[in-house]
Amino acid sequence: MKYTENPKTLGLGQLERKRLSELLCATKTTISVDEAAKIWEMTNQQAVKLLSLYQKKGWLKRIKHGLYIAVPIEMSPEATVPEEPFAIAEKIFSPCYISGVNAANYWDFTEQLFQTVTVMTTKKVMDQKPEIAGTTYILHTIKPEYLFGLKTIWFNEIKVKIADPSRMIIDMMMYPQYCGGIRFIEDVLKAYFKSNHKDVDLLISYLQKITNGAAIKRLGFLIEKNLPKETKLIEYCLNNLKQGYVLLSPSLDCPKIITRWKLKVPESWKE
Numbered sequence: 001m002k003y004t005e006n007p008k009t010l011g012l013g014q015l016e017r018k019r020l021s022e023l024l025c026a027t028k029t030t031i032s033v034d035e036a037a038k039i040w041e042m043t044n045q046q047a048v049k050l051l052s053l054y055q056k057k058g059w060l061k062r063i064k065h066g067l068y069i070a071v072p073i074e075m076s077p078e079a080t081v082p083e084e085p086f087a088i089a090e091k092i093f094s095p096c097y098i099s100g101v102n103a104a105n106y107w108d109f110t111e112q113l114f115q116t117v118t119v120m121t122t123k124k125v126m127d128q129k130p131e132i133a134g135t136t137y138i139l140h141t142i143k144p145e146y147l148f149g150l151k152t153i154w155f156n157e158i159k160v161k162i163a164d165p166s167r168m169i170i171d172m173m174m175y176p177q178y179c180g181g182i183r184f185i186e187d188v189l190k191a192y193f194k195s196n197h198k199d200v201d202l203l204i205s206y207l208q209k210i211t212n213g214a215a216i217k218r219l220g221f222l223i224e225k226n227l228p229k230e231t232k233l234i235e236y237c238l239n240n241l242k243q244g245y246v247l248l249s250p251s252l253d254c255p256k257i258i259t260r261w262k263l264k265v266p267e268s269w270k271e
Helices: 007-011 014-026 033-040 044-056 085-093 100-106 165-174 182-194 200-210 213-226 231-239
Strands: 030-032 060-064 067-070 096-098 116-121 135-141 150-155 158-163 256-258 263-265
Touching: 014 033, 014 044, 030 033, 030 085, 033 044, 044 060, 044 067, 060 085, 067 085, 085 096, 085 116, 085 135, 085 150, 085 158, 096 100, 100 116, 100 158, 100 165, 100 182, 158 165, 165 182, 165 200, 165 213, 182 213, 200 213, 200 231, 213 231, 213 263
Parallel strands: 096 158, 116 135
Antiparallel strands: 030 067, 060 067, 096 116, 150 158, 256 263
């Protein structure tokens, strides 16, 4: 993180300015108490007091216990928005990865921009929609064994994991309520099959790993509805249906039944 002297530092003493410069030049995106103590060569207790001082003077904003971000020169602490919410997610919710609408945008399956960040994490979270420094995070807890099919990208020199295109599709089938809604998902699915990322064998291998009956039913139904020539995937889904009916979208009223796919769908979805 680059730091340049500016008139705002006139409210700081010489040593405070020096320490602030050292801190901002040596950290990436977020600043933890441990990092600050190491940079300043002091105890954690001393670092906490100094970080609190910089927060009070408007140079830092605390985003959770023991974790801060720098306040850009031109902004007030109340208006702070971190440069890379993906990097913030990695720092706070790891082990985790980015998926849903954000992965769709990253892989160019949609031009829509979103004010939220969808995070799949192995951590148990009480608040599934926390707001951190102006960004709302949509959190869903997954099993540790579901951390596969991921790509590593970099933001501010921080490694961030994101669902690869095929894994993103599987997440959308498993958790449509966290991934933009079923109409959005349908559009993304069609874009995926038109792209160079299309990989039916990889989709099937991922379905075999997660053994999620709802995902198989939703995917099979949507593929047959929109891409009937994809017979290999349709046949795989039909041959692996489990007992019981599931909702096409848990966030919608689904009174109609599609017997072939063991699905309950909204009124407008049954032709």
